[in-house]
Amino acid sequence: MFKYSKIIISLLLLFSSATSFAADVTVNNAWIREAPPVSQVQAAYATIKNNQTNDVQLISASSSAYKKIEFHQTVLENGINKMLHQPSITIPHNSHVTLKPEGMHMMLFNPVKPLRAGEEVTITFEFSDNSTTTQNFLVKKSTGTNSHHHMHH
Amino acid sequence: MIPPRYKHEQAKSMSKSLFTTLILGVIIIVSLVGYTLYQQGRVSRADLDNLNATVFRTPRIINAFELTDHNGNAFNQDSLKGNWSFIFFGYTNCPDVCPNTLSMMNIMAITLEKNQPDKQTPRFIMVSVDPERDTVKKLSGYIPYFNNAFMGLTGTTKKQIDAIATQFGIPYFINKKTPVDKEYAVEHSGALLLVNPQGNLHALFSAPHDPAKLISEFNLIRYFHEQN
Numbered sequence: 001m002f003k004y005s006k007i008i009i010s011l012l013l014l015f016s017s018a019t020s021f022a023a024d025v026t027v028n029n030a031w032i033r034e035a036p037p038v039s040q041v042q043a044a045y046a047t048i049k050n051n052q053t054n055d056v057q058l059i060s061a062s063s064s065a066y067k068k069i070e071f072h073q074t075v076l077e078n079g080i081n082k083m084l085h086q087p088s089i090t091i092p093h094n095s096h097v098t099l100k101p102e103g104m105h106m107m108l109f110n111p112v113k114p115l116r117a118g119e120e121v122t123i124t125f126e127f128s129d130n131s132t133t134t135q136n137f138l139v140k141k142s143t144g145t146n147s148h149h150h151m152h153h
Numbered sequence: 154m155i156p157p158r159y160k161h162e163q164a165k166s167m168s169k170s171l172f173t174t175l176i177l178g179v180i181i182i183v184s185l186v187g188y189t190l191y192q193q194g195r196v197s198r199a200d201l202d203n204l205n206a207t208v209f210r211t212p213r214i215i216n217a218f219e220l221t222d223h224n225g226n227a228f229n230q231d232s233l234k235g236n237w238s239f240i241f242f243g244y245t246n247c248p249d250v251c252p253n254t255l256s257m258m259n260i261m262a263i264t265l266e267k268n269q270p271d272k273q274t275p276r277f278i279m280v281s282v283d284p285e286r287d288t289v290k291k292l293s294g295y296i297p298y299f300n301n302a303f304m305g306l307t308g309t310t311k312k313q314i315d316a317i318a319t320q321f322g323i324p325y326f327i328n329k330k331t332p333v334d335k336e337y338a339v340e341h342s343g344a345l346l347l348v349n350p351q352g353n354l355h356a357l358f359s360a361p362h363d364p365a366k367l368i369s370e371f372n373l374i375r376y377f378h379e380q381n
Binding site for chain 1: 245246247248249250252253256260291294295298299324336338340341342343344359360361
């Protein structure tokens with residue numbers, strides 16, 4: 001009896017450490033810009049909403065479709081476009097962060113195979129509270145409109 | 154006592170002169186409005202100064218440079234003659250700004266072609282600021298994806314790129330973390346440059362870009378240039 005409970009406890013411990021709980025974070029408008037087949041880099045965009053009462057940091061993103069994913073912020077400084085590498089992205093509580101063209105985005109390195117518009121890619125997000133969430137990103141052709149021009153018209 | 158008949162004649166002649174005055178007035182007003190409209194139809198130098206674009210008072214002569222296009226053909230300052238050219242500086246390992254700008258340039262090309270079929274559609278060119286990774290072969294697989302008529306230019310040395318970038322006022326910085334870094338980013342100006350059919354640097358459009366605004370400003374610039 002004692003012997004069995006020990007096994008059960010260790011199994012439970014193993015289970016809890018190996019499986020992280022799902023984050024109370026919702027991801028919307030998740031898409032990847034289709035790139036020319038020779039391209040070794042792409043960008044992914046989405047709106048990430050934190051439904052919790054605490055801020056949370058998005059600390060990593062990974063996908064079997066890419067070698068590596070990094071967070072980058074595009075800035076326009078004195079007319080020069082720069083990409084600033086971000087170790088993490090803070091999603092404020094009860095708020096959201098929008099990853100968009102010519103703004104904050106995910107840089108996707110070395111696609112395993114060229115991806116065509118209409119295909120879907122699964123990306124897993126890991127947060128500072130050890131939670132994770134998995135999201136399907138739709139590959140789309142870019143329209144060339146960017147984040148700066150949505151205010152007027 | 155003026156006879157009623159004479160009175161009537163006087164009134165008649167008065168109304169006649171009033172009528173003439175009115176006609177004259179209308180003619181003057183119409184011609185004033187017409188002249189104003191004519192002036193508005195004409196693009197003045199002052200109109201060009203009010204654009205987002207910087208239009209050079211005297212288009213700048215482009216000195217010698219020697220690049221290769223994505224089909225492997227030589228491309229130099231004389232290759233720019235004969236048509237308007239929009240030129241953007243970028244690189245193929247750029248995930249966000251460059252594909253976004255090239256897609257926007259495609260929208261411009263399609264719109265100009267559709268709305269002004271009687272005019273020659275300008276050339277759209279991307280000059281690579283990353284000659285080490287952007288070989289002719291790489292560009293040939295990259296540029297036509299955005300538009301079959303677009304052109305990619307590169308060189309084999311940074312010096313070749315500098316020969317055009319410097320005179321166009323385009324700064325760029327290759328951000329290698331180590332000498333063997335293969336994933337480096339290149340910081341570069343987001344400006345679009347406009348070269349006129351005489352092969353002179355005509356105007357500069359600073360980022361961020363709006364294709365509708367770029368098209369309307371380009372039409373004004375072209376119209377003014379053809380008038381003068």
